[in-house]
Amino acid sequence: MTGQERHNLRVGLLFISPWIVGFLVLCAYPLVSSVYFSLCDYSVLSPAVFIGAQNYRDLAADEVFWTALYNTFFFAALAIPLGLLVSLSLAVLLNFEARGRGFFRTVFFLPSLVPMVCLAVLWQWMLNGELGLVNSTINPVLDVFNHALGTHWQAPNWLAEARYAKWGIIFTVLWGVGNAVVIFLAGLQDVPRHLYESADIDGASFWQKTLHITLPVISPVIYFNMIMGLIGSFQVFAVPYVMTGGGDGPGRSLLFLATYLYQNAFDYWNMGYACAIGVILFAIILLLTLFATKLSERHVYYAGK
Amino acid sequence: MARTNLFARILIYSALILAAIAFLAPFAWMVSTSLKPLNETMSLPPRWIPNEIHWENYPDAIREMRYFWRYAGNSLLLCLLSVVGTVASSALAAYGFSRIEWKGRDTVFVILLATMMIPFPVVMVPIYGLFKSLGWIGTFKPLWVPTFFAGAFNVFLLRQFFLGLPKDISEAARIDGCSEIGIFFRVILPLCKPALLVVALFQFLHTWNDFLGPLIYLTEQKDFTLALGLQSFQSQQGGTAWHHLMAASTLVVLPVIALFFFTQKSFIEGIATSGGKN
Numbered sequence: 144m145t146g147q148e149r150h151n152l153r154v155g156l157l158f159i160s161p162w163i164v165g166f167l168v169l170c171a172y173p174l175v176s177s178v179y180f181s182l183c184d185y186s187v188l189s190p191a192v193f194i195g196a197q198n199y200r201d202l203a204a205d206e207v208f209w210t211a212l213y214n215t216f217f218f219a220a221l222a223i224p225l226g227l228l229v230s231l232s233l234a235v236l237l238n239f240e241a242r243g244r245g246f247f248r249t250v251f252f253l254p255s256l257v258p259m260v261c262l263a264v265l266w267q268w269m270l271n272g273e274l275g276l277v278n279s280t281i282n283p284v285l286d287v288f289n290h291a292l293g294t295h296w297q298a299p300n301w302l303a304e305a306r307y308a309k310w311g312i313i314f315t316v317l318w319g320v321g322n323a324v325v326i327f328l329a330g331l332q333d334v335p336r337h338l339y340e341s342a343d344i345d346g347a348s349f350w351q352k353t354l355h356i357t358l359p360v361i362s363p364v365i366y367f368n369m370i371m372g373l374i375g376s377f378q379v380f381a382v383p384y385v386m387t388g389g390g391d392g393p394g395r396s397l398l399f400l401a402t403y404l405y406q407n408a409f410d411y412w413n414m415g416y417a418c419a420i421g422v423i424l425f426a427i428i429l430l431l432t433l434f435a436t437k438l439s440e441r442h443v444y445y446a447g448k
Numbered sequence: 449m450a451r452t453n454l455f456a457r458i459l460i461y462s463a464l465i466l467a468a469i470a471f472l473a474p475f476a477w478m479v480s481t482s483l484k485p486l487n488e489t490m491s492l493p494p495r496w497i498p499n500e501i502h503w504e505n506y507p508d509a510i511r512e513m514r515y516f517w518r519y520a521g522n523s524l525l526l527c528l529l530s531v532v533g534t535v536a537s538s539a540l541a542a543y544g545f546s547r548i549e550w551k552g553r554d555t556v557f558v559i560l561l562a563t564m565m566i567p568f569p570v571v572m573v574p575i576y577g578l579f580k581s582l583g584w585i586g587t588f589k590p591l592w593v594p595t596f597f598a599g600a601f602n603v604f605l606l607r608q609f610f611l612g613l614p615k616d617i618s619e620a621a622r623i624d625g626c627s628e629i630g631i632f633f634r635v636i637l638p639l640c641k642p643a644l645l646v647v648a649l650f651q652f653l654h655t656w657n658d659f660l661g662p663l664i665y666l667t668e669q670k671d672f673t674l675a676l677g678l679q680s681f682q683s684q685q686g687g688t689a690w691h692h693l694m695a696a697s698t699l700v701v702l703p704v705i706a707l708f709f710f711t712q713k714s715f716i717e718g719i720a721t722s723g724g725k726n
Binding site: 144148151152154155156157158159160161162164165166168169170172173174176177180187233236237239240243247248249250251252253254256257258259260261264265266268269271273274276279283318322325326327328329330364367368374377378380381384385388389400401404405408409414417418421422424425428429432 | 457460461463464467468471472473474475477478481489490492493494537540541543544545548549550551552553556559560563564565566567568569570571572573574575576577578580594596597598599600603628632653656657659660664675676678679682683686690693694697700701704705708712715716719720722723
């Protein structure tokens with residue numbers, strides 16, 4: 144290393160030193176000790192006692208944990224693709240017309256500013272079985288069908304019925320897709336115009352252009368939003384926690400991994416068990432991200448590569 | 449896609465307007481409920497415009513929340529401290545990751561990116577234990593001190609901006625005998641004010657909206673933030689006094705919406721940048 148290189152290394156490390164300290168103390172240390180505590184009986188109040196894989200064995204036999212795992216996967220499997228679909232569709236619509244674009248973009252973005260607690264309180268009211276706006280919009284429509292077909296359809300009491308509660312949470316988070324809309328729109332505006340122009344000359348239809356130009360060019364943005372959605376969905380906490388008053392919903396239908404982790408850590412002071420749930424949660428996110436990245440290497444197109 | 453025919457345009461606008469109504473309706477519903485007397489929140493079919501506007505729901509909700517103004521003060525104080533911490537520390541780190549070439553820099557940056565994947569619940573227990581051993585539980589410290597240690601997302605965002613500035617301006621300053629810290633303060637930061645504003649806004653929003661952090665670290669009711677205070681109000685209410693709950697929710701959302709309208713351009717640009725736009 145030359146003197147200049149050594150100097151640069153020193154100065155560079157000095158500049159990033161706040162991050163290095165944060166990384167070691169608030170990231171690396173907790174991650175490692177989370178793995179260690181997951182192998183311990185630990186309550187914060189007394190020192191941790193090593194018990195091997197007992198917490199994991201207990202988890203495997205814990206029905207509540209399997210419910211939380213199932214609920215989390217169910218929620219993520221719907222919320223991620225639906226979120227991508229809604230945000231990409233809105234962005235495509237916005238990308239058509241310049242007039243009013245700013246206004247509509249603001250409208251779609253605003254809900255993503257709403258704090259999670261407000262979001263939960265507001266949608267608890269929106270989804271109220273009798274008085275909520277959602278059902279008082281759906282029910283008159285169903286009544287028209289009921290009248291014509293002689294059926295007795297009625298909108299469910301979303302958050303009070305185990306079968307529909309997770310859909311309530313999905314609607315709630317879909318309202319907040321504005322961030323992804325803005326990111327998609329920026330990506331769409333970067334698609335080189337000449338590609339569309341030459342496709343127009345060849346007489347390509349809208350769907351052909353979407354399939355063969357738009358989607359491949361913005362595939363890195365889709366990948367980015369998918370990873371963000373994945374990380375966010377698997378740690379869903381605040382909305383179901385507030386909606387259920389810190390509980391787990393009808394028939395445990397709103398118990399998610401992060402909720403169960405929180406309950407074990409701060410309601411039962413079973414910190415070792417909570418850490419084991421955390422390790423599993425992290426492993427799931429890590430594996431799915433790696434899987435998505437592998438997939439993207441085949442399907443994502445990077446300009447200039 | 450400029451050439452679209454009239455029929456297609458009508459279709460596109462109808463879809464946009466329908467979507468806009470769906471996205472605005474919950475806001476309108478929130479404000480509408482917040483201005484109704486209790487019995488009218490239970491009328492079917494619901495009315496959008498209350499028979500009589502009940503402004504007093506707002507002071508009533510504030511009174512029922514007991515510490516509303518303390519919550520607001522706590523939230524503001526935490527926002528202020530964490531914005532200062534984030535902007536200062538992230539700018540330094542982002543500079544080190546973009547404007548100085550040092551051996552191993554890009555490898556370390558990959559580690560930084562990887563840390564963005566770690567969900568807070570996963571590291572929450574050991575961090576809680578750490579703050580407990582420092583005697584910080586029940587104080588504001590766990591909520592603002594960590595922001596002075598450069599969060600990965602903000603470093604990433606600022607680095608994108610810093611990389612966009614030409615190398616020559618740093619070189620010119622170096623030839624003039626300016627030190628690295630001098631270049632940082634006198635050359636780069638003044639050119640990056642919009643980017644710093646974006647990071648400040650994001651952090652403000654993050655702290656204002658944070659729920660899990662205050663939930664685990666704050667123990668005294670009067671130390672709660674607005675978000676946590678609203679949740680505690682809701683759980684006391686048991687979800688029946690919807691007019692007061694909606695008034696309180698409106699009051700918690702309003703500052704964020706107002707802030708957004710004053711800084712809209714930075715906001716939108718910042719989010720677009722976070723998605724990889726240069």
